[in-house]
Amino acid sequence: MTDASLGGEALRAIHGVDAIVSGRRSAPRRIVERIRFQLPTGLVLAAVVPLAFQYDVLTTTSLPNVVNTAIGVAVAVLVGYYALRRLGTYPTMREVGAVLPVFSVVFMTVAATFLAFRFDYSRFQFLLGYAVAVAWFAGVTYASWRGRRTCYAVVPVGEALSIRDVGAADWAVLDAPVQLPRTCAGVVVDLHADLPKHWDAYVTGCVLAGVPVYHYKQMRETLTGRLEIEHLHENILGAHDPHLGYLKIRRIFDVVTAATGLLVLAVPLLVLAAVIRWDSPGPALFTQARVMRGGRVFTMYKFRTMYAGTSDPRNHEDAMTRTGDARITRIGAFLRRSRIDELPQMVNILKGEMSWIGPRPEALPLAAWYRDQLPFYDYRHVVPPGLTGWAQVNQGHVTRPDDVLSKLHYDFYYVKHVSLWLDLLIVLRTIRTILTGFGAR
Known part of the structure; x- marks a missing residue:
């Protein structure tokens, strides 16, 4: 391909980006980095x-x-x-x-x-x-x-400008297909939009010059840890089980650690059960039908943290816990804040109904309501539910549909990227959550 065949605008775009790329690569990085x-x-x-x-x-x-x-x-x-x-x-x-x-x-x-x-x-x-x-x-x-923020150039066509509401980076909106700003690490563009000829030539020039070009949805996912699905053709979650090999290996770890945990903590758990019954009338354990992998139903175990008989299991509103909920007992507030109320779920993990890490299982009436309100909700059931998860450590407990939709996007991200490293990160963040009480209600 010759310079003439590229066209004047594309040629200027490529030459301009080349100049910027050369300058940026020759600039020495700070030694400490x-x-x-x-x-x-x-x-x-x-x-x-x-x-x-x-x-x-x-x-x-x-x-x-x-x-x-x-x-x-x-x-x-x-x-x-x-x-x-x-x-x-x-x-x-x-x-x-x-x-x-x-x-x-x-x-x-x-x-x-x-x-x-x-x-x-x-x-x-x-x-x-x-x-x-x-x-x-x-x-x-x-x-x-410290003080480091990445800047990206944005091609102002289609939905690419919506990326500006993500505060994790700086955005330089391009007025024309000119040289890439020296401070920018790449170009963000709506690759599904019908780009005008001059912008199409500019993006092509960036690719040929080695400048990273990102679809705006890919960039949003990378920076926020959330995955939004708007159309069925975008779905990469439901065609097959993601990372099936890793999930099988993790299952072995789940069984060993859950069995060990139940043996080691048997006496403290029995003592805690007695304290719960002493604190308020009713059973020590709370059982509830919830949704597991594949949309199947299972019985989940928790330590009871609310007064017995104060909730209707068929009402999705009663399945929601609100800030300052009067149904929570004295000991229940501590158990929720410290997440100790979740420990009986080691039985669910041992039975294969749950894992240590995954999307939190929802109560049946709540799951049915979310399914009607939120698009693609059931895709979160592609992986086993967990005692803690990516959504929990990022957003905590939510009840409003808008917040639940945001939380669902975190679940989609986890389903797509489930791996040992992401699980380790969730463990670290869960420890922080337990120490700070983030998201507890």
């Missing part, structure tokens, strides 16, 4: 620097102990940093907040491996390496993230 700086420096600091504080111990500590510890710390740093980077690819995720829990879990796993295989190691060196790793990666992650 580079993996080649963050990881090697973190390895040296965490694995080697603690040795300087052991000068008085090296004479009595064998060399294998020191070497084993340094290797263990290095492995923990590598795995922790990799996990941190993977988790950071998900929307609404601030990596700096994940540094402590991620590295804590990884270092504890390495320590457990040392104990299981009876490897000799220096506890002082190991703990100091852990502290240094957390401090270093928290610092560089914060320095990289």
